[in-house]
Amino acid sequence: MSDRRVRVRFAPSPTGTLHIGGVRTALYNYLFAHKLGGDFILRIEDTDQNRFVPGAEAYIMEALNWLGINPTESPIHGGPHAPYRQSERKEMYRAYAEQLLQSGHAYYAFDTPEELEDMRTKLTAAKVASPQYNAVTRNSMKNSVTLSEDDVKRRLDAGEPYVIRMKLPRQEEVRFHDIIRGWILVQTQNMDDKVLFKSDGMPTYHLANVVDDYLMKITHVIRGEEWLPSAPLHVLLYRYLGWEEVMPQFAHLPLILKPDGNGKLSKRDGDRLGFPVAPLNWKDPLTGDTTSGYREKGYYPEAVLNFLCMLGWNPGTTQEMFSLEELIEQFSLERVSKAGAKFDFEKAKWFNHQYLLKHSDSELASEFMPLVQAAGFDRSMEYVTTVVSLVKERANFVNDFMEHARFFFEAPSSWDEATLGKKWKPETQGILEGWRDALINTDDYSAAALEAASKAYLESIGVGIGQVLQAFRILITGLPAGPSMFEVCALLGKEEVGARFSKALEFTQSRFA
């Protein structure tokens, strides 16, 4: 067992978007596999035909690809254990259910949904602590434990719908080791005879999962904590199938919780709180519901990975910024924390800002250029590069650039009157008109020269720059804050500065005179 090649799998159901918690599970699997030189497998768990959503599988593939954590084996990459969709493996599960039937660890059950409902309501009414289909109650239900062999055969031959249930011992302790949580003990009296094989001929998660992990030679099962309660069942399945020797090791990850209130993070929280909980935009083809994604919001995949990884894991040092390569090198399941983590959207933005700042101005300009063009502006790459260098500090996303930089592309159509009014004094109009003239008469349009010319002018009339700088800014950009005004004017050029000045001064004249 210990010398087996490490093989892990990410096994989502194609029921909609990939939730951000699922992305983290995929990431941890990926990191673990690469750290140990093993294989990372994507298996699509689509045994529930009712929940199948077209496009969901492609979405998962695209998301993993965007993040750069591609599997080595998958439905589209193929691999030695294909197929990797459970619906296409349907025929394989039957034999294992039969094996369990043979060895007495499973039985046929013919109960209708109404009968099951009945059983549960009766037990609840009788104040039974946990109503379940188990070693006690199965004796009063319609199954191959209570029915005669002939009766069972007759029903099967007649094509009566049935399921195959696991036959759990009445009282037995199941213990297994979880890499993150240590030893877990559960009594079979608290578990029930789970359905392994559904009446539609499909296995349930439990059977399919164990069979596939065995067949695909999975060595470590790294999955969300929501699976912890059924892990003992899986352990028993390995035992009854005779595979205990090669049973994978388990690692149940803590959940990602809502930033406010209680409960695990859900798709709805994203819309409610205004941040994405999915990697990519998604529109449900059935309901038409849309979910926004990190990619479209403007996040870098590296930032998402970095942020997600730190939610529930840490390297034991103070390092926070990690490349994928560094994560692979440093990751270990032992350092995954046990408690659920509340999602911190502010920190996610901070991470993106850090990654944004790591890009060079020319890289950022290339990223920003399509948005510039989409807004209908035609500027050189050189111009855009300078713009980007002036606004990048105050943006978390390239998508935010335009909001800070619009005035570099077109003259303001309005001016921040509230702020202007506060700063405005009777003499302001004259001071600014003089400033305009000074700048119009300057030929050297470097930021340094403009600063020198401006200061010389203001000094000559005995005015401190602080008294009029903000008004100046608003006249040129429309906004009360932004990059250095001398840099702004240098980039805009004499003609544009003069034009903006004149137009704005007309406005202030009529507005404040």
Next chain:
RNA sequence: GGCCCGUUCAUCUAGGGGUUAGGAUACAAGAUUUUCAUUCUUGGUACAGGGGUUCGAUUCCCCUACGGGCUACCA
């Protein structure tokens, strides 16, 4: 309700029998930028509660509280 898992600053977390309980984000103050942002400095707030064990518990054990997950012919 039952079963299982968990609980260190507002949030993510480090630490793990003897520490001024550390870092990051957020927040606040100051410096720089005569703007904003960046950057720098500083600041405040945390071991859920109660019992043990121990010379000594945030750290180990038990109980309680709280939080979370599961409790389907869903995964």
